[in-house]
Amino acid sequence: MVMARQRTEDRTKREGARRRLTAQDWAEAALAAIGEGGLAAVAVEPIAARLGTTKGSFYWHFANREALIDAALERWEQRHTEAVITRLAAEPNPEWRLRGLFAYATAAAAEDPLEVALLATAADPRVAAALRRVTDRRVGHVTELFAALGFPESEARRRGLLAYTAYLGHIQLGHAVPGSLPDGPGHDAYLDSVLDILLRRN
Template sequence: MVMVQRRARAPREDGAKRRLSARDWADAALTVIGEGGLAAVAVEPLATRLGATKGSFYWHFPHREALIEAALARWEEISTEAIITELEHEPDPERRLRRLFAEATAAAADDPLEVSLLATAAHPQVPAALGRVSERRIGYLAQLFTELGFPPDDARRRGLLAYTAYLGHTQLVHAVPRTLPADAERPGYLDSVIATLLRRD
């Protein structure tokens, strides 16, 4: 849920072509997906953006669809697996949950990538990645609620509710941000969300 910053590398100032990795291309593709959806992933504009040639692209990928696949795998890695790994350094599950919500909602406001990917869910390559990421995130949230003492079925329901709250927040922050609390009120709002999720009837 928390996004790692991706930056498309700028051309070298001396004008020389820099050797790009497949990861460079995937990161650049993610950036343009966030800016303009999957339709924005085109080889020539990406090459220009990276200060590279089309030959660099074809060295790493046979076609555009392979780049999209690599970008989706990269999104999976940096926005889910890397975040879960980082959170595991915190031993307290409630602190992990609070940190996850605070950082994820802040990142959602800065990066439209999630919204762009959800908007392109009908694209043949996107549903599988969305499915894997959603299941992993919900599973991790359910794990946190299990560690907090909730029975497995209840923990799973709470994990799903937490994830839908995150997705709803992400959609609103880009579509109608005025519906959400102001920055100064955000910590209290997030505390109330967590309190609702942790409520024991």
């Protein structure tokens, strides 16, 4: 994993040397730093080194470190929430969209520690605000799916919240205690069983 990360960083540096870096490139690099070391890892010089550029490139796009953090959090909201919802929007069946959403989101979070790192820095007001927006959007979307399946509004909201709680617990446990969750086909069956419970009608 360390070697793969080094290859990615080397490739990023080569690409940065061939083209002008954008604010989005800096935001993505900041997100990678947060995933590896939390909010404290967002520092201009190390990120510039990661990108194979200088601090001058940073100040071309951002006034200060706080502006970079804000851009990174906005990028996280777009890439890990709005883009995921859009990705699955073509599925007409709300149950299969819900199952696909749960499977995709848990798999993505298992590969990337970013979300767990952000949850660990929720005391920061900027991170707390981003987490609130993302939570409201995700729970609201999942609630809409349960409502589309015929659950009354209050019940749809309750199940949407339970689904999101299950997702957060799943990713936290997967990163905190590797190997505690089933893998392979057993993992898929486990996720299906969670959704089966949430979809059960009394």
